[in-house]
Amino acid sequence: MLRRTPPALAVALLLCAPTAGAWAGSPGRQVAVVDQASRSVLVLQSAEELMAYRGPDRLPVVWGWSADRAPELADLSPARSWTNPDEAKSRVRHGRRYLLTTASGGLAAVVETTTGRVHWAADLGVAVNPHSIELLPDGNVAVAASSGGWVRLYAASQGPRAAAYAQFPLPGAHGVHWDGRTGLLWVLGDTALTALRVGGTPAAPTLDTVRSSPLPGSGGHDLAAVLAAPGRFWVTTSDGLWRYDPVTDRFTAVHLADPAAERDLKSVGDEPGTGRLLTVAPEHEAPCDWCTSVITLHRPEGARSLRGARLYKARWWSGW
Numbered sequence: 001m002l003r004r005t006p007p008a009l010a011v012a013l014l015l016c017a018p019t020a021g022a023w024a025g026s027p028g029r030q031v032a033v034v035d036q037a038s039r040s041v042l043v044l045q046s047a048e049e050l051m052a053y054r055g056p057d058r059l060p061v062v063w064g065w066s067a068d069r070a071p072e073l074a075d076l077s078p079a080r081s082w083t084n085p086d087e088a089k090s091r092v093r094h095g096r097r098y099l100l101t102t103a104s105g106g107l108a109a110v111v112e113t114t115t116g117r118v119h120w121a122a123d124l125g126v127a128v129n130p131h132s133i134e135l136l137p138d139g140n141v142a143v144a145a146s147s148g149g150w151v152r153l154y155a156a157s158q159g160p161r162a163a164a165y166a167q168f169p170l171p172g173a174h175g176v177h178w179d180g181r182t183g184l185l186w187v188l189g190d191t192a193l194t195a196l197r198v199g200g201t202p203a204a205p206t207l208d209t210v211r212s213s214p215l216p217g218s219g220g221h222d223l224a225a226v227l228a229a230p231g232r233f234w235v236t237t238s239d240g241l242w243r244y245d246p247v248t249d250r251f252t253a254v255h256l257a258d259p260a261a262e263r264d265l266k267s268v269g270d271e272p273g274t275g276r277l278l279t280v281a282p283e284h285e286a287p288c289d290w291c292t293s294v295i296t297l298h299r300p301e302g303a304r305s306l307r308g309a310r311l312y313k314a315r316w317w318s319g320w
Contacts, residue, residue, distance in 0.1 A: 030317040037310040040066040041088040076123040081107035102130035120156035144173040157202040175223030188223040236265040267313035
């Protein structure tokens with residue numbers, strides 16, 4: 001097990017961690033976690049190495065990022081706006097890998113992992129609770145804000161602080177995903193999964209509804225591609241885990257070995273090549289009712305406890 005790691009130590013570990021170029025020879029797929037204890041996105045060793053890890057003196061971190069250590073974001077008040085980071089995605093555009101991240105405090109950012117350069121960032125305000133983010137092929141950025149009740153498509157292609165946007169109202173907006181197969185932007189709210197068509201120009205985008213499907217349960221939270229079945233999506237609600245097929249417009253319940261593990265999931269995804277599922281669910285214990293220190297794997301089953309961490313989401317670090 002890992003000892004409680006103070007934020008200062010976590011920062012030191014990140015500064016000496018290997019760069020993106022060192023990952024290629026590592027076995028298995030790395031896991032990215034959003035750790036609110038260290039206010040960081042951490043990329044950890046592969047699931048296989050995590051399961052066997054016993055070193056008590058350091059986190060098994062291979063790369064990480066925090067807005068607290070990004071001087072170019074000083075104008076966005078990261079001490080406040082980077083409070084409670086809640087999303088981490090990996091995307092590859094024009095051969096470059098990017099970290100996509102948001103925080104409940106208001107920050108949304110896209111960061112090139114090799115250089116640490118911020119492609120785009122904005123402070124959207126603590127009242128709106130940014131909850132997920134997506135990078136489009138033209139360089140624009142979509143953000144879902146749960147308390148704001150909207151999804152915005154920012155003209156991020158126009159510069160690192162571009163502020164123009166198109167907005168789609170969506171109560172409880174929690175998830176956003178670009179489907180390159182259909183050219184649709186899928187967005188997840190409290191009660192519906194909606195597909196949007198992006199129009200206009202990169203400098204002045206527009207959003208129009210193509211279709212909307214009611215969820216099989218309330219409290220939509222996470223939306224991700226099913227990598228083993230392109231075109232389909234993982235969807236989590238307060239009380240269930242689902243696979244959605246846009247062709248049939250059908251949600252199919254996904255059952256895990258432990259039925260309790262299907263509820264209140266903050267994130268879900270299948271590992272490229274193996275199909276192994278990775279989920280995170282809160283432990284509902286102080287000091288963070290919405291966090292956990294446990295990464296859970298399914299098919300085959302397994303769990304890894306990162307003592308002292310306050311994890312909100314965990315995702316396979318794939319740039320599909």
